[in-house]
Amino acid sequence: MLELIGVSKNFRDSDVITQALQPIDLTVQLGEFISFIGPSGSGKTTLLNVLGLLETPCSGDYVFAGKNVSTLNDKEKSRLRNREIGYVFQSFHLLPDFCVYDNIEMPLRYSKMHSNLRRKRVWGLLEQVGLSDFAKYKPSQLSGGQQQKAAIARALVTEPAVILADEPTGNLDLNSSAEVMALLTTLNQQGTTILMATHNLDLAQQSKRVIEVRDGVIKERCLVHYASRWGIEL
Amino acid sequence: MKDLKPIISSLLRAKMAPLLLILQIAVTFTVLVNSVYLMVEKHADITAPTGLSENVLFSFQIPHQGEEQSQKIANMYKHLEAIRALESVERVSIINSIPLSNRGGGFDIKMNPDDPVYVSKAAAFTGSYDLIDTMGVKLIAGESFSLVDEEALNDLGLGRSTGVIISKALAQSLFPENWHQALGSTIYLNQVPHNIRGVVEHLAGPWSFWQYKKNNIILPTIFLMTDITFLVRSHEGLREQTMKDVVELLMQDPHLHIDELKTFTEFKEAAYQAQNAAYTTLQFVIVGLVLITMLGVFGQTRFSVLKRRKQIGTRRALGASRMEIIRYFTIENLLITLCGATLGALLTILANNLVVAHLELSPVPWPYLAYSSAIVILSGLIAAIQPAINAANISPAEATRTV
Numbered sequence: 001m002l003e004l005i006g007v008s009k010n011f012r013d014s015d016v017i018t019q020a021l022q023p024i025d026l027t028v029q030l031g032e033f034i035s036f037i038g039p040s041g042s043g044k045t046t047l048l049n050v051l052g053l054l055e056t057p058c059s060g061d062y063v064f065a066g067k068n069v070s071t072l073n074d075k076e077k078s079r080l081r082n083r084e085i086g087y088v089f090q091s092f093h094l095l096p097d098f099c100v101y102d103n104i105e106m107p108l109r110y111s112k113m114h115s116n117l118r119r120k121r122v123w124g125l126l127e128q129v130g131l132s133d134f135a136k137y138k139p140s141q142l143s144g145g146q147q148q149k150a151a152i153a154r155a156l157v158t159e160p161a162v163i164l165a166d167e168p169t170g171n172l173d174l175n176s177s178a179e180v181m182a183l184l185t186t187l188n189q190q191g192t193t194i195l196m197a198t199h200n201l202d203l204a205q206q207s208k209r210v211i212e213v214r215d216g217v218i219k220e221r222c223l224v225h226y227a228s229r230w231g232i233e234l
Numbered sequence: 235m236k237d238l239k240p241i242i243s244s245l246l247r248a249k250m251a252p253l254l255l256i257l258q259i260a261v262t263f264t265v266l267v268n269s270v271y272l273m274v275e276k277h278a279d280i281t282a283p284t285g286l287s288e289n290v291l292f293s294f295q296i297p298h299q300g301e302e303q304s305q306k307i308a309n310m311y312k313h314l315e316a317i318r319a320l321e322s323v324e325r326v327s328i329i330n331s332i333p334l335s336n337r338g339g340g341f342d343i344k345m346n347p348d349d350p351v352y353v354s355k356a357a358a359f360t361g362s363y364d365l366i367d368t369m370g371v372k373l374i375a376g377e378s379f380s381l382v383d384e385e386a387l388n389d390l391g392l393g394r395s396t397g398v399i400i401s402k403a404l405a406q407s408l409f410p411e412n413w414h415q416a417l418g419s420t421i422y423l424n425q426v427p428h429n430i431r432g433v434v435e436h437l438a439g440p441w442s443f444w445q446y447k448k449n450n451i452i453l454p455t456i457f458l459m460t461d462i463t464f465l466v467r468s469h470e471g472l473r474e475q476t477m478k479d480v481v482e483l484l485m486q487d488p489h490l491h492i493d494e495l496k497t498f499t500e501f502k503e504a505a506y507q508a509q510n511a512a513y514t515t516l517q518f519v520i521v522g523l524v525l526i527t528m529l530g531v532f533g534q535t536r537f538s539v540l541k542r543r544k545q546i547g548t549r550r551a552l553g554a555s556r557m558e559i560i561r562y563f564t565i566e567n568l569l570i571t572l573c574g575a576t577l578g579a580l581l582t583i584l585a586n587n588l589v590v591a592h593l594e595l596s597p598v599p600w601p602y603l604a605y606s607s608a609i610v611i612l613s614g615l616i617a618a619i620q621p622a623i624n625a626a627n628i629s630p631a632e633a634t635r636t637v
Contacts, residue, residue: 045634054551054631075555081630082553093548093633097243110553154552166634 002028002051002162002193007060009046009216020046022216023060028195030065030161033188035204036197037221038213044197045166047213051195052085052164053077065161082110086155090167092147094139094154101126101135104154111158125153129183145176152183156192163187165196169203181206241566248541252570255534259574259610262523264581267606269523271598273516280506280513282448284333285401285436287370290324290468291498292477293332295461296484297491303458307386310462314362316483317466322476325467327362330390330457331440332465332498333369333450334505338440339390341451344422345408354407356400356449357439358423360390361465363454366399366434368467374402376417376432383454391455392423397431403448405433423451442505461493473497527571527610528617535567535621539628546625547632556626563622564615571614575607 009021020043028034028051036044049055050062053069062070069080086107094103101122108118126132129149139147148168155163165184169177181203188194188208196207204210212219245252296313298306310328317326331338338359342352359365363384366373376399383396398421405416413433420427439447468476477495484490503510539546546559554562586597 049631049634052551054629054634075557078550078553078555081551087551087633089548089633093544095240095545095548097240097247102240106549107552110555110558158553 001030001063001065002026003061003063004050004057005061005063007050007057007062009043009050009055010058020216021050021057024216024218026211026218028162028193030193031188031191032209033185033194033207034196034209034211035207036195036211036213036218037199037201037204039199042213043216044199044213046216047218048164048166048195048197051162052087053081054087078110082107083158084161086158086160086163088148088151088155088163088165088168090170092139092144092151092171094147094150096139099136099138100131100142100150103139103150104157107154107158121157122153125157128156129153143176144172145179148172148176148180149183152180156187160192162193162195165194167198168196169198169200177203238565238569241562241569245566245569251534251537255530255570256574256577258530259527259571259614260577260581262527263575263578263606263610264585266520266523266609267578267582267598267602268585269516269519270606270609271602273513273520274602276509276513276516279442280509282438283436284438284502285369285371285434286333286438286498287467288498288502290470290473291369291465292468292473292496293329293463293465293498293501294480294495295463295493297461297493298458299460303388306458306462310386310456310458313464313484317464317480320476320479320483322468322472322479323466324469325364325368327365327368327465328456329359329361329365329463329465330459331359332463332496332501333359333438333440334442334498334501336441336505340439340446341423343404343408343449344425345419347422347425347427354404354449355446356404356451357441357444357446358390358451358453359437360453360455360457362456365452365454365465368465369437370467371437372435373399373432374435375414376430378432379452379454384456385454386456386458388458389455390457391453392426392428394453394455395429396454397429398423399432399434399452400430401437401448401450402433402435404450405430407449442509463494524609524613528613531567531571531614531617532621534570535563535618536624538566539563539621539625542625543628543632546628547630547635550628550630551633559626559628560622563625564618567614567618567622568611571611575610578610579603579607 004024004026006023006025007021008023011018011020036047038044046055050057057070061068064080072080104125105118105122108121126135129152131146131149131153134142134146142150169180172180184194185206198204210221212221298309314326317323338357340355340357343354343356344352363379363381366378379396385391385394400416402413405413408421409415416430416433419430421430437450439450441447466476466480481492484492549559582598582603590597
């Protein structure tokens, strides 16, 4: 279980302080598929970053699988990010100097896993996302959809409990978006917790729970609310 | 070395900046090696043992122009006796020229009078029989001169059979396999045979710049030149007082002139003035070169960090700790400096070969390549620390930021 208790986040730029997250409480059960929706600048990404230990909250406590992680040092946070959390970014963020195989393998190198085990796991994921034939390709030689699949494989390689996906289809065409969403749904069905930030309600409806983020405040929403507001057929 | 492959790949992708830095390091390295070598040589020269008791010696000259030889000898011994009687004086001798004074004379040395070429060269010090004791030179083999060996002449007394005392460096150049064989051997100065009766450990020659400056010979002949040079050894710590006492004593004779009153320290400083200046200049050159290298590495690493903020953030998000980011940039920097140092070493070897072939100079010894590599690599590492720490401080959230 992931639990935020009174967590807030401010950003300071010289004299200007922006409150990205008001003090919020949020509980995520393992195995959930949650979509965080809201307009740009609403605080979705900041919330995901806090949940993924990429940002340190200004106040409140973050309990990850029963452990308060707010007070961990850099090394402990790095280890937790590496082993328990996988990230899928909107712009993929594959490292351009690595081939697909090396990109996927990278988190395992940070976890100091033995090379034989690494090889086995990376090839398994390449099979799973359908990129076996592209293992030695550089990211620049792949399509957007293929790059995002590689990024998902990289997020999955340490077999994390939670996948954080920030606008995972934001840079993809319709077909690739559908493939990526199908992959995330399958993963969730296999027990992986998926937390996705999106402003696309079509995608949000594929999750089990929708949370609206607006001006740094979260509101639990059922999809019917949005369906009636924006005329979506459910 | 898990980062090596991507680092090389990354360097090859944007090769111009690292390449220019490698070239800069290579050129810097080449100049650095030679500067360090020259500096060490200068330092060795400046600090080489003279063999003399430097802090208690001083000398002066008394002109004897127009005096008859017998009068000159009588006055010389009178002055010697008077000075020796002073309480602050430990010893006093006559000498033809002071070591490192840039004045003196030398010989070609042959082991056989019929040899067409000389074996070595040496400068000659002549003077009182106790000159060795006055100078403070250490006799390490054979015997010293005695009073009966001393004679005052109008030349160096090469025809006399008193034997000579030589420096160990000369003995080594005459008998490279075992310098002890020099003792009792005969050498020829101007075709005249001389038996080697003693060897002293160190003795600086008259000229600091001379190739054979360590090769020296001592003969017990007081060479009656126009100006007689006195070498005075004071008691420890009393040199200034002794100089004053000697001047006061000699000035009692209103017709007497004293010239060139100087401590041995002053002679040494004057002899090495140019060397000291060159040594200081080389130190500045080396510090400047190291700073230039550090600036280059600092700039390259900083630029590399700024260019890759997103990538660093992504690595951090994937689980890289701060130390792993620092290690990445340290290895990258190490690779660049190693390439620069290797290229620099090749340039140095090439330059060395040219210097040896065309200018007949000695090549830079191999250890200097290692020292300079260590300096370049160490300064590169130090220069990369700050940008690498900056990189490690990049937030993992950088990966999700759009601006």
